[in-house]
Amino acid sequence: MLEESIRPDNLALVIVLQACGILAGKEVPVNEKGEKTMALEIGRALHYDLRTFMLEFDNFVCTALLNLYGKCGAMIEAENVFMSFVSLDVVSWSAMLSAYVDQNCGEKALLLYRQMLQEGLQVDAVTSVVVLQACSALAESERTLVIARNTRKTAALEIGRAVHADAYKKQFAYDLAVGNTIINMYGNCGVLSEAEHVFGVLNIRNIVTWNAMIAAYAEQGEDEQALMLFKEMHKHCITADEVTLIFALKASCSMGCLDVCHCLYFDIICAGRETSSLSASLIHAYGRCASLKDATSFLNELSEFHLGSWNACITSYAGEGDCTSSLFLLEEMKLMGIKPDGLTFISVISACSHTGIVVEGAECFMSMSCAFRIVPEGKHYGSIVDLFARAGDFSRVNSLLKSMPMPSDESVWLCLLGACHTHYNVELAKYAFDHALMVQPKHAAAYVALSNVYAYAGIQDAICGPKGTN
Structure with missing residues (x-):
């Protein structure tokens, strides 16, 4: 079109921006910010074209550009576009809210929603859905300590209830999309009674409705209720999708129901849904039902090799203390050309640790970086420290602690404290305790672990905080 010297109008640019957004949805993020470089580069070029064609102040076009930047994870650009609007309408506010939700910035989304209300804008059904999704994102946030997380969940629930009440007044609370999102929000906030109420009063239900309620039960540990609802869904002749099956498996996994696993296996096979996530x-x-024979049999049946499925099988054997089978599967993966990832090595090294197979565990740790170019993370260091500490090889533990290139998380120090208890190593236990509290002050598990070391060694000294603290 450009080569033919045809000047695009706002509709043409919106369509191109939407196409770029579809590309962003398929692209894998390349950094911690979640940015998608290919789509982002095209988006920036299109942004330049908007200025060239003097459409940078067209609300229709700018909303599409804002949506694109949000999908690319380029939040600074998205915010700049939002601030550049000559006049903000409900659609543009909703686009910015949606961008925050897509990047799991629930808190920012809700602050923007408050600002939107202060500006006197009327919230519609689409905006309500986005705000309810923001409440869910805030309730699910795990980036802070438990106390702070509970505070966030309480705030998310209060805002969610207010949005629900507002939607009820405006007579779109039982719109299918809004109702489904309300169920999901209450489920994420742990208020199952209110989720059940909304589920019960919805006149029309689709697969998303059933999934939201089943997921709410499964995530809150009400596994029996989740499976009962799954069976009821079958009675209503609703065909389960991948999401339904994953949460049904989660519930059966927690309950250890092997019969249900077999039924779900037939559902997956008959529907031809042997996807990576479902297979895993x-x-x-x-594995959780201790049916490793079935786990291995299904792995061998798969027509495509999914890394997640192999990891799940290795983890299952590791969980049962069968280190030999975990190591065998790792070698079989390599022979089949499946490259292991960080999770694979965590499972194998942990299995070696719990069965005392030190040499093979150490070799796995070395092969991570040497053979597969995988940079060890905190959990890898925790597993290898645990391996050597359980074996009483504290000289290698000390060498590892000195060579760790990153601030380790508390799991490393708690593993070490447990091993010090077994081997009466009080001096190293104090060292591990101090570092555990530096990572997470007032960590109850660290105090309990050091108390056990002291009690086992017959020491009655009071436990203080880390050096330099009270």
């Missing part, structure tokens, strides 16, 4: 979930469920 089924293998994991078989």
Whole structure:
């Protein structure tokens, strides 16, 4: 079109921006910010074209550009576009809210929603859905300590209830999309009674409605209720999708229901849904039900090799203390050309640690970086420290602690404290205790672990905080 010297109008640019957004949805993020470089580069070029064609102040076009930047994870650009609007309407506010929600910035989304209300704008059904999604994102946030997280969940619930009440007044609370999002919000906030009420009063239900309620039960540990609702869904002739099956597997996994796992296996096979995530979930469920034979059999049946499925099988054997089978599967993966990832090595090294197979565990740790170019993370260091500490090889533990290139998380120090208890190593236990509290002050598990070391060694000294603290 440009080569033919045809000047695009606002509709043409909106369509191109939407196409770029579809590309962003398929692209894998390349950094911690979640940015998608290919789509982002095209988006920036299109942004330049908007200025060239003097459409940078067209609300219709700018909203599409804002949506694109949000999908690319380029939040600074998205915010700049939002601030550049000559006049903000409900659609543009909703686009910015949606961008925050897509990037799991629930808190920012809700602050923007408050600002929107202060500006006197009327909220419609679309905006309500986005705000309810923001409440869910805030309730699910795990980036802070438990106390702070509970405070966030309380705030999310209060705002969610207010949005629900507002939607009820405006007579779109039982719109299908809004109702589904309300159920999901209450489920994420742990208020199952209110989720059940909304589920019960919805006149029309689709698969998303059933999934939201089943997920709410499964996530809150009400596994029996989740499976009962799954069976009821079958009675209503609603065909389960991948989401339904994953949460049904999660529930059966927690309950250890092997019969349900077998039924779900047939559902997956008959529907031809042997996707990576479903296959891994089924293998994991078989493992949790201690049916490793079924887990291995299903792994061998798969027509495509999914890394997640192999990891699930290795983890299942590791969980049962079968280190030999975990190591065998790792070698089989390599022979089949499946490259292991960080999770694979965590499972194998942990299995070696719990069975005392030190040499093979150490070799796995070394091969991570040497053979597969995988940079060890905190959990890898925790597993290898645990391996050497359980074996009483504290000289290698000390060498590892000195060579760790990153601030380790508390799991490393708690593993070390447990091993010090077994081997009466009081001096190293104090060192591990101090570092555990530096990572997370007032960590109850660290105090309990050091108390056990002292009690086992017959020491009655009072436990203080880390050096330099009271």
